[in-house]
Amino acid sequence: MESDALLNPSPTQSQSPSGRCWTRPDQWVGRLILGALDSTKRVGAFALITLVVTLTRWNKSTVVLRPLVARQINRAGLLPLPMLTFLGVALGLLVSGQTVALLSRVGAVDYAGVIMVSVIVRELGPLVTVLLVLARVGTGIVIELSTSRALGEVEQLEALGIDPVHYLVMPRVIGVALSVFSLTVYLVLIALISGFLFTFIQDVPLTPSTYLAQMSSSLRWEDFILLGLKTLSFGVVVALITCFQGLANAVRLEDVPRVTTQAIIGSVVACVVIDAFFIVVYLVI
Template sequence: MLLPMKPGLGIFEYVGRRTLAGFGYLGEVVTMILQFAVQLPRLRGVSASVLWRQVQFTGLEAVPFTALLALLTSLSVVAQIQLVGLGQSQLFGKLLVVVLVRELGPLIVALVVIARSGTAIVTELGNMRVAGEVRALRLAGIDPFGYLVVPRLASVAVAVFCLGQVFIAIALAGGYVLSRLLVEDAPPLREYIGELTAQLSAADALILAIKTVIPGLLIAAITCREGLAGPPIATEVPRTTTRAVVRAIAAVFAWDALVTATIYKLL
């Protein structure tokens, strides 16, 4: 848990403690993900049904909103391309790939999942803890981690990856339609597809997987951790939810920045 600054505490000591607490928290999250990887092959029965319900909520029900955001994002990108006079350039396809596929797509999808599902996970697990349901699972001989955490980590990771594919497909298709409406001398469909094909590669598929699956695991691990570790008091659940959302957003942006910096250094 990150520590508040105490009166009389030196700034360097405070920063040091916060840094150590941050690394400790990161260690807990990574440990949860590793434990998830070990227990995932044993997922079956009731836990598998929990996974499917979570996939429906996190993935399928988020498709309409994700599609809307994809269209709005492609509209913004195409409009900016037109404003800076690149509509007739061969850079058109490359800009769409760089902005939508490699950067904005994974980030926007992760934020959607945090807002819709991350908050729901923290609230659900926090209320279960308050009601004593987590303790009841232990007394019944059921591992709360295997029953509550493993299905949620798997479903959120799958949902973020699939939503990323949906976002990019709709954004690129919408980008072409909008370019025909907004950009003077926009490339015809065959040329547009050719530009995208030339810019996309197997590396982009790998980058997309890294930028969606790992953030999905981070989001689920952080929200599950906060929901199960928070105080068993009903009035603390909203504060726990807020803290989880902030930490999940920070983790997603930090991971995205790390991956982007690594990619551009390698390229």
């Protein structure tokens, strides 16, 4: 009976991540919200520290820091290119395939370019890119930093008078932010080209010049600014959350898988919240 109760807890008994039981769902939800607010506050404090360190030590130890930034750009911006090319082609084909058939049926093929801009440039391009970078690089950042923390390498840096935020966090934030921005531009271009190729294969009466004209007419200068801001925000937030989870929490090796999961969940939620904010901005301007 007791093992049954353990394996199949009653619906009114939920367990918090810390292992404590909450007897009512509203308590569990309350704790979840408070926990999320607390995490947000701590990540915010970590972001402020990183900002201050970045501003005050921008020109310090550049000989040591520049190769670290270059390594992060190589890791987050160059190595994911083959996978991102595949995703860009697939994204263009999927969006174009779903929309062009429908638009042809209702005689509205003139809107193909407009839809591609709305869906790929404003929404899916940045989101798909940041999720790929998170899966490929973000997880790596949490694992390496939390392992370094668990093995005491962060204390060792402090003992050598090296600021861990300057040496470990700043290169990752700069590298990941620049990479997400550049990769998004690359993915959007690949997706728009592959989208047109699909219409060409499907024998849709749409010339390249018409397709380009449709896209350029639907693109506004705000799109470029907001795309830049959005992708840089995604990159900074993913790097900050993964670095925070790696450095601020793990003190034992067995904690590494748990903090990696927390970092991924936190990053996805933060990116969705940022995306929602930019949707509101698009609607307002």
